[in-house]
Amino acid sequence: MSDLLWQKAGTRTDERIMRFLAGDDVVLDREFFLQDIAASKAHVEGLAAIGVVSAEEGAALLRELDTLAADFHTGDFVLDARYEDGHSAIEARLTERLGDAGRRVHTGRSRNDQILVATRLWLKQRLGELAATCREAAEVCLRRAAAEALPLPGYTHIQRAVVSSTAMWFAGFAEAFIDDAERARQTLAWIDANPLGTAAGYGVNLPLDRELTTRVLGFARLQVSPVYAQLSRGKYEIAALDALGAAVLDLRRLAWDLSLFTSAEFGFVTLPGEYTTGSSIMPNKRNPDVVELMRASYAAVAAARTEIEHLLSLPSGYQRDLQFSKGSLFHGFSRGLGALNLLPDLLARFEWNAAAMRAAIEPAMYATDVAIEQAAAGVPFREAYRAAAAAAGDSARTPEASLAARVSPGAAADLRLDLLHARLAALG
DSSP: OOOOTTOOTTOOOOHHHHHHHHTTHHHHHHHHHHHHHHHHHHHHHHHHHTTSSOHHHHHHHHHHHHHHHHHHHHTSSOOOTTSSSHHHHHHHHHHHHHTHHHHTTTTTOOHHHHHHHHHHHHHHHHHHHHHHHHHHHHHHHHHHHHHOOOEEEEEETTEEEEEEEHHHHHHHHHHHHHHHHHHHHHHHHHHOEEOTTOTTTTOOSSOOOHHHHHHHHTOSEEOOOHHHHHHTTTHHHHHHHHHHHHHHHHHHHHHHHHHHHTSTTTOOEEOOGGGOEEOSSOTTOEEOHHHHHHHHHHHHHHHHHHHHHHHTOOOSSOOGGGGGHHHHHHHHHHHHHHHHHHHHHHHHHOEEOHHHHHHTOOGGGGHHHHHHHHHHTTOOHHHHHHHHHHHTTOOOOOHHHHHHTOOSTTSTTOOOHHHHHHHHHHTO
């Protein structure tokens, strides 16, 4: 490991303790490294603006930071166990290339605000990706809802209940993912605050130009209080995971439907071949493994949120406990977004089995229609309810007629897809 940023003469380090302290931090920091470099560039501009580094030193530091980012992209620079973390790697590289100018880059900074700003930038990117993926899923659902309205059994308690349609199914998930996209966007707006320049949580005795770095980094506002910058760590990560979790929770329910609908007992859906795998022992099997792992992905998001919540049993100020939050955040978003990113293509390409769905619609499923028709004609509803229950199974009705009569707003005959399209368009 390279020289430690905090190493002082006369202090001894123990290799086992250092391995424990570092953990997998340097590996995780690869995920946040480019954001850390971007924040370092902004800090250099700020230092140059107040004369802590000269114009020439500032230009050289910015040039070397750009070179480091390019080398990291190409693999010419590898963030590995030579370094305690990504922050120390940046400073070591700048010092190696620029000498004293590199040693000045940490002036007015702490590793605390370094990880805060790098994580904040990373979260903004991930939440933007989440919003875009949810919008794309909603668009596919709306397109298919408008294109086809095949009769589909509607279930309550996983038992056949009433006649539904594929259009209603798609419209339901379209609205869910519109909500999820909006929540992701709102969360992004809430966390869009710049913590750079708060140092270890108490400010520094320099007139740092924090408004400048806020503009350079593209934040919407300054996170004013250095104390709150530390208090918000974990709190903002939980908010981001909550937004992700809302979308993955909808994905889990959708995946449950597809898991049931693709089974031989239902036979309503055929998945594209790429979304299934074979059995290692049973030659007859094609398994919906992708759908099952989509269903499982919520567990990773929920676990990440729970771990960070438990880490936050802390007083104010920075505590090293929060180092562990990086792994939770990365793994939660990796699993959750990884699953969601596959969803739009799957929604666009799976096929309904119209014959199997129609065959599963039983005469008793029209009983609710019968009861409501009688109530509309003046029969007290509870009386009509009992009469319809007694006559269940005798109906000669069709699913198409049942769907055509379902005129309540949002139901099969009045899906209000235009309202959902308008909400989606309003998201930008």
